[in-house]
Amino acid sequence: MKIGFVSLGCSKNLVDSEKIMGMLKEGSHEMVSDPAQAEAIIINTCGFINPAKEEAISTIFKMAEYKKYNCKKLIVVGCLAQRYKEALIEDIPEIDAVISIREYPHIHEILGQLLDGHDLVSYAKAERLVSSKPWTAYLKIAEGCSNHCTYCAIPLIRGDNVTFPMEQLIEEAKQLAARGVKELVLIAQDTTKYGVDLYGKRSLLPLLQKLHEIEGFHWIRILYMYPDEIDDELIEGMAKLPKVLPYFDIPMQHANHRMLTAMNRRGTKEDVLKLIKKIRETFEEPTLRTTFIVGFPGETDEEFEELKQFVKDVHWDRMGSFTYSPEEDTPAFDMDGAIDEEIKNQRLDELMQLQQEVSFANQQKMIGKTLEVLVEDQDGLRGVYRGRSVHDAPDEVDGVVLFTSERAINFGEFVKVKITEAMTHDLKGVEVC
Template sequence: MKVGFVSLGCCKNLVDSEQIMGVLRENGHEIVGDPRQADAIVINTCGFIQPAKEESINTIFEMSQYASKLIVTGCLAQRYEETLRSEIPEIDAVIPIRDYGELAEKLQEVLKDAGNGSFSKSERALSGNPWSAYVKISDGCSNRCTYCAIPLIRGNQTSKLLSEVREEIEALAEHGVQEVTLIAQDTTKYGLDNYGRLMLADLIREVDRIEGIRWIRILYMYPDEITEEVLQAMKESSKVLPYFDIPMQHASNRLLKLMNRRGTKEDVLALVSRIREMFPEATLRTTAIVGFPTETEEEFQELLDFVKEVRWDRFGAFTYSREEDTPAWSMSPEVDEQTAQRRLDQLMQVQEQISLESNQKKIGQVVEVLVEEREALTGRYRGRSRADAPDEADGQVIFTSPREIEPGTFVNVRIDEARPYDVAGVLAE
């Protein structure tokens, strides 16, 4: 059977999608990119915030016109299983995350196949560039941020064994993957649930020895758990990049406490100082929420000043989304949408200038770039440096070359132009 697949939401959901596609292939199904060719379509949904829910619902209705079988999985299926079953008759099957252990059997019921294969053990069908892959080191989250529905959807943190992570990366390396990005809701808490202590430093030392992998990047590192041991392990590693994705969410200590975030603004400032002391070439990334209930104009200004002081290399922000069943749902007074959007626009304008000035400092430098594509119209190449994660939050390196370069190749590029989020240059032979 030909099966179309739509993966929505974050990179953690993408890993689930690749594992589901692996089960489908193991059962003899062909994954097709064009929904018009599909006999069945699987939609792996996101249900994190309201816009993501709306995108998932719209996608369900859009895909329902193409295939005879429509299967909905993922976060929206987990959180709103009965609502989806009762209110959208176009759906043939809803498979929530809690049923992934019986995924092959659940798929068999609707696709009428043999039902072999395991969600966790089937070989992933990589959906992106074959030289780069995400590796999820744990699922769920034991933090209880008051705005976040993830623990309601995926439960408490469940870490993989260190040996399982190593084996997964070794298998990816055998298939030609050269860049690995370690992900979880909270990577710094890795191992606490099954080993009884924080194990990220141990994991760094373990994966650093894997042959064939050139770059390893870690995302979603909570500031209070970036220990000296983790920093030292990163410093000693030849493959783990000095890339620090530290989701701060705000700079007001009152709001951080209200969000149930651990640590303070001062703690983060001290951490940033320590990172930059140990890693002069460090890339620092964070996210922030504006318009959280009770946020005052003074507290928003504190966030602006904090961003200007730290000068994050990579920065993402979004307006607060009110999610039912979370503690923040009932917090008041709320910040109206117009005010929240104004604050977001102002914040991103400040960051755009910081990013431009940061990129201008790279002019004249030669940077290592992983080449990802060649533009059909211009002939220019696009790739990413060590400072650019493989997602939309980061920029790219755009460059010209006098010779043809195969995507997936590492080259050196001399930077001669800076843009707010991207840099441009020429191949440095």
Template sequence: MPKIGLISLGCAKNLVDSEHMLALLRAAGWEVAEDMAEADVGVVNTCGFIEAAKTEAIETILETAQYKQSGKMKGLVVTGCLVQRYAEEMRAELPEIDAICGTGSYESIVDAANAALGGHKAAYLADMASAALEGGRDRLTPPYTAYFKIAEGCSNRCGYCIIPKLRGPYRSRGMDALLAEAQALADAGVKELIVIAQDITKYGMDLPGHQRLLPELLRRLCEMDFHWVRLHYLYPDQITDELVEVIASEPKIVKYLDIPLQHVSKRILRAMHRPGDGEEFAALLQSLRDRIPGLVLRTSLIVGLPGETEDEFAALCAFLQDVQIERVGVFEFSPEEGTEAAELPDQIDAAVKANRRLIVEELQSGVLDDYNTSRHGEVMEVLCEGFDEEQQLWYGRTYADSVEVDGHVYFEAEDAPVAGGFIPVRITDSLGPDLLGVRQKGE
């Protein structure tokens, strides 16, 4: 039985694609190698979103290819967004690669792996919009947490973003198929279901009837045996009263919303082809906090878009100080070829962009410190994820901490808790982005 090794880079949506590919390979008789050195064929599922992701992908491809000399590897398959973006260049400049699959061709992964195993060169580059939306999964997450991709692609056409050219237009999955998959995940013991898409708020609007189906989907998910239902991402101009009411009223939906704002300057936002401005965003976030008690917010921001003035950057900083968003990811503008923003005049110097990012990160660290301090003395429900040997403490996440992007709670416990269990922890202190605490006795 041949062995396959897989490395998945980039976002959670890419991870789900990797899970689908592993399921297809296992069904075709491939065994999954725990160590890439033991793999007969290696697969690297790439991200090609921004320059840093492209660099990481190329480095990973070259590192994996070395197993052809140092291990038993006979072939290398590369899939994902970088392939979709640079297929011809990769075939010409990276002879280490034996087979490639674009984002519309994940179902060809078995053929690609067989070709690579046989020492053949192959390319599978079907139309992005033809990508299968359904299929089995060999999950790569812990048994208690699963990503739940409800749509593929994006039709927003933001001026700085290449995703529509990598993933195709927005395509919602059918409700029946989603509910069947969700029930299977619940039956398998998943306790934290993370609903993902490039924009989950548009779910259903491309289906017959053009209805916003996310509220209905969430109600149905909350009828299943999940403990937490977490939402990523909600676009600010697509949040309806009905959706807010569902989020507020369903106890299983964690009161943590990731709402990408990107900026607050109306001029900058229009250059990005995005709606809203700082005043509208402030009103929206205040309304959400008023209607959803305990709400914790996350957003993503871009600094250094071409033409961003000092005054516009200062307005962004003032907004963050005023609104006090608990979680913020800030990124320097990356001029990606094929995007409108890459061709704009008044490109900003890299050092200026880096300095602006550092200013926002420093400002935001104070907001996070204040938030963490506000939790001291509180008993919070923590999803236990394991034991940290270095810290000699158990660790996990609260509802306010999403996977990988936020902090952890490190806590003492007299009796060993079960990974995947929900533990009451009294918060006693904080350290950087993390909280410290003690498991409540008798609970």
């Protein structure tokens, strides 16, 4: 059958989508990009926060329109399917099947019967159909989360942290390298907790050491590193692995101790300042990224000001911020002290404006430096190339490097770029030999 696939949400969800698509391709189904051509459409949904739920519902209704034409089956999988399976079945009759995440061990049987009556290769054994740029791929090293932050629905949706065996990950990584992947990006809800459940201790460093030995990878990047799990052994071990980038994505969520306690976040602002000092002493040019939540129940003006001061003190290279989104069945949902939406948005604007100033100052320091850049695109009219440096994660999480060159460059190639101009998020430069 011709199958259209829509993947929503985070990179972790994308890996799930790639496994399902790989499973379908191995079953002789054809993946099509135009939903008008699809005989079946599968939507992998996100259900993390309200805007993601709204996007998922909107996409379901949009794809349901194709049932008037060629589409015979509309199938919903993923986080929204896990959390609201019965409601989706009851409220949207256009949906032919809802498959929850907990059913993935049997998804080959379910989809096989829905599509053509034949079983597919199992989800666990399927080889991923990498849908991102061919030189970059994500490696999901664990599922679920055991941190149980009071605002977060992930444990409700995906359960507690479950580490994937190291041998399985190494084999998957070797397959990706053999297919031309040059940048491997490690992801999980908490990458620094890798191995605790399976091996009885934090095992991210041993995993990195084994991945580092695989030929083909040029960059290995780690996302979602919780601050209290980053110890000296990990930092010093990373410094000995040239392929592993000193890119530290450390979701803080707040700086005030009372707020962190209310969020059930471990560690303190002071702990993080010591950690950052250690990172900056160990690496010449590390990248420090974080995320914050503003407007959490009970957040006072003084606590928000403390957060702003923390941003000034650290001078984060990259920062994302979000207003608190109340999620049913989480502890924070019933907390007193709800913040007015107008105040939430005002605080968000203030924090992002502050970070823009910090970011611009940081970016100015890059002028005159030469960066290694992974080339990903080109503006055909202007002849300007677009790529990412070691400081930029994929999928527009961070900025880009725009540069000119006197030669034709292949996408997926690494080049040296001398920076000549800096903006708030992006850099401009010229290729140098």
